Amino acid sequence: MSEPDLNRMPVKLAPFYPIVPDIGWLERIVQLGVKLVQLRIKDATRGAIVDQTRRALDVTKAHGCQLVLNDYWDVAIETGADFIHLGQEDLQAADLVALRKAGIRVGVSTHDETELETALLVYPDYVALGPIYRTKLKIMPWAPQGLERLKLWRSKIGALPLVAIGGLTPDRATGAADAGADSLAVITDFVTASDPDARIREWLKWAADRRS
Numbered sequence: 001m002s003e004p005d006l007n008r009m010p011v012k013l014a015p016f017y018p019i020v021p022d023i024g025w026l027e028r029i030v031q032l033g034v035k036l037v038q039l040r041i042k043d044a045t046r047g048a049i050v051d052q053t054r055r056a057l058d059v060t061k062a063h064g065c066q067l068v069l070n071d072y073w074d075v076a077i078e079t080g081a082d083f084i085h086l087g088q089e090d091l092q093a094a095d096l097v098a099l100r101k102a103g104i105r106v107g108v109s110t111h112d113e114t115e116l117e118t119a120l121l122v123y124p125d126y127v128a129l130g131p132i133y134r135t136k137l138k139i140m141p142w143a144p145q146g147l148e149r150l151k152l153w154r155s156k157i158g159a160l161p162l163v164a165i166g167g168l169t170p171d172r173a174t175g176a177a178d179a180g181a182d183s184l185a186v187i188t189d190f191v192t193a194s195d196p197d198a199r200i201r202e203w204l205k206w207a208a209d210r211r212s
């Protein structure tokens with residue numbers, strides 16, 4: 001368990017939080033104005049992950065965007081990523097003290113109340129709840145949580161930043177944000193769009209309208 005750093009400022013997450021499978025996607029969308037992005041690489045060597053994370057940090061820093069690395073907590077420390085995102089199994093393996101010492105922010109996945117209790121024990125910088133809607137990305141044992149569950153998470157975690165994930169689309173965005181999500185994590189919607197750049201711009205316009 002890692003103690004909270006009382007000097008650590010709470011994070012403010014951008015309302016739109018795209019997740020990408022590789023550096024090519026990341027470079028493409030950061031140039032469009034994305035301010036928070038997750039690099040979620042599956043099935044690559046550690047060397048390739050380090051290399052892509054370094055390249056991701058170069059491009060995100062140049063564009064005033066924050067980088068979240070998924071899963072690879074040791075690579076996050078080695079490269080100086082802004083955040084690490086940890087699932088519940090990742091959480092058991094990660095060295096949270098080392099992450100804190102390195103100044104890396106920590107986001108944690110939750111899918112039920114037990115997982116939320118576990119997540120809160122490590123004083124995360126944000127909590128993610130999913131899948132809010134059915135997702136086509138991966139098979140998951142949880143039924144869609146829905147907006148009521150998002151409201152419940154909001155009431156349970158107070159001011160801690162809350163990320164919604166799973167099946168989100170621009171049509172569903174305002175509902176999820178009004179239910180309490182500070183930031184919406186999205187993959188399939190823009191990756192499978194006929195014009196991904198246009199879809200990213202649509203999301204960014206929604207985020208800008210949401211902020212104002």
Ligand SMILES: Cc1ncc(COP(=O)(O)OP(=O)(O)O)c(N)n1
Binds near residue numbers: 019090
């Ligand atoms: C913002 C956000 N929320 C949830 C997840 C899922 O993390 P995890 O449960 O570890 O599953 P994988 O993404 O590693 O397959 C996430 N990546 N990001």
Ligand SMILES: Cc1nc(C(=O)O)sc1CCOP(=O)(O)O
Binds near residue numbers: 111134187
């Ligand atoms: C990777 C992932 N984790 C989830 C969780 O609930 O923890 S849902 C999910 C996929 C979300 O992406 P899409 O926008 O493609 O549905």
Ligand SMILES: [Mg+2]
Binds near residue numbers: 070071085086087
């Ligand atoms: Mg994971």
